[in-house]
Amino acid sequence: MEATVTSTENEGKVWSGGNKPLAASYGKMMMWFFIVSDALTFSGFLVAYGFSRFKFIESWPIADEVFTHFPFAHGQELPMIYVALMTFILIMSSVTMVLAVDAGHKMKKTKVAWYMLLTILGGAMFVGSQAWEWATFIKGDYGALETKGGRILQFVDQDTGKRVAIADFAQELPGERAHHTRKDGLWFTKEGSLPSYSVNEVVAGFNAHDNILIRTEFLNEEGEKTVLTRSESAKKIKDAVLVVEGANLIRNEYGSRLFADFFFFITGFHGFHVFSGVVINAIIFFNVILGTYEKRGHYEMVEKVGLYWHFVDLVWVFVFTFFYLV
Amino acid sequence: MAHDTHKLAIFRGLLKFKSNEQKIWGVLVFLSLVTAIEVILGIYKPEMLDVKIIGMKALNWIFIFLTIVKAYYIAWDFMHLRDEKGSLTWSIVLPLVILIPYLAFILLVEGNYIYEVMRDGFVSWNF
Incomplete structure (x- = not known):
């Protein structure tokens, strides 16, 4: 079998791997494959949530009455404000990520490093906010x-x-x-x-x-x-x-037991993605500083983790809608 | 590499940006605006949007529509699907666009059916 390597012999030929029909490198294609399959996993989760909600449609907890807290604002009912802030933090870190990719195309090493650092900070802030959200949810307030x-x-x-x-x-x-x-x-x-x-x-x-x-x-x-x-x-x-x-996996004070189960599983699975995204971003950040991509001649790795990072943001947009808005 | 060229127009060419960096900030402003609209609608819940359309409140349909709009701009501009080849874009988007609504449709219909059985059945669930 011939290897799919572009050489002078097969260059430009359709067979033998001589051209790239999708104009994307191997690594980028694989990242997209992973994202498509992960998107299906998340939609499986969210659709299962929808199933259970339709099953208990007349007794499902009202999200606005459950998530009413904001740090340092004790005793005030502030539905949605906290999640809106979390959403904004994640979108912001997505923006710094695109800016890093953009700087990468222009081969500006220091700029890429700074934007990557900001992205990591945004991700860490988001995970921290989610931890606070979980802690408040688990503690409960009325009993x-x-x-x-x-x-x-x-x-x-x-x-x-x-x-x-x-x-x-x-x-x-x-x-x-x-x-x-x-x-x-x-x-x-x-x-x-x-x-x-x-x-x-x-x-x-x-x-x-x-x-x-x-x-x-x-x-x-x-x-x-x-x-x-x-x-x-x-x-x-x-x-x-x-x-x-409060709430645990067996019972919760907000209503249907499945509500807390899905909350822990879906936001937990998403939070795990954000956490691994932060770790991967950190690895790439150090590679940028060490000049690995400068030597390689292109910053495609930044672009690939960028795709993953935006995907995490994309999933959050859906989780936000189906958990807090609808 | 192919992605040295960026398509800099959004909203079907209505809004053109001078550089890719500028486009990113433009998309951020748009996404924040959509999120702000969602949050305001979510807090005030206007009563006129309580009308049911195909078994769901009009407000919820608006939320889902706005979410898909946001998803489009994240995928097209942040994940730069806009700059990729059409064949790559659609081989990513089409499977999701076909499979997810299908799964949602069958499971939501099933969930609704179980709800009706539990409501009209002879077994008491509220004791």
Whole structure:
């Protein structure tokens, strides 16, 4: 078999690899192949999210009520602002990446290095923001009860119509059970952290405060969560079996369990891409500084990692839409 | 190399830039603008956009449309598909444009069907 190398013999010939029908180098083609397959992986994730959401369309959590936090702005409801900022950071780092590629075409070594550095900083900032977003999501803010059937019951104030945290009304009851650790009792058995209040304490607090109502997962015609009347709430709270605070892979206080699962998987998989992008960018950055591409005569490697980096940005555009907007 | 020449016009030639660098900043301004529109719509959620079109709110259709617009400019200008050969561009874009909507269509129809079974079935899911 003949190797696909351009030589004087086969140059310009269609067969024997004499020309490049797509006018792209091998490495660039492979990067594009990878991007196409990775795009299909991500669309698989997002479509699975859509499937689960359509399956639980009348009880899916409202993203605007879940992601309302902004660093240093405690107690304020600021939906979307934080993710919008994250989106902007990622688009900005995409721009510095294109500028690096552009400087590479002009063989300006220092300019490429500076733009690569800015790109790495932008990527690191994005991953950091995502870590904060995760931490806030895992911590939760109001707390909720879970029923036998796995439904989440949240609480609102009758007078203001605003959400109430269980810590604000739950009563301390004496004689509750203690956290079981390895040092007491059975060998090598322990349990995860207990919620700050027990179901009985929340129920006692509910009975003591007449203005607390239960908000169910279900959406009414206006697309808002249904709030039960006081008598319905008193009936409903009897079904509660668990106190849920924050989110994990098994249950979350925001509503449907799958919501948190998809949040962790999709943004996690994307964050992993950003992280590996930062690492690859750093490697290329050092190569630029060492003058590897200057010696090679072209900066195509910068262009190739650039493609990957823009792809990560592209995926975020879709994650942003389907997780936070729609 | 082929990419020494850049096509510097966007919006079907409506907007022409003098250099590639300038085009990058122009695209950034456009992308930020689209994101800002999305965020403002997402915060205020105008009621007139609650009308349903093919089973989904008009607002959600707008979001999806704006997302695809952004994706187009990221792929065409940042990933410089605009400067590549047509055969390369379409061999990348066509499989995605065909497969992803198809997958989305079948799975969303299926999800909706399961929702109806759970709503109208004889099993109680809310206890």
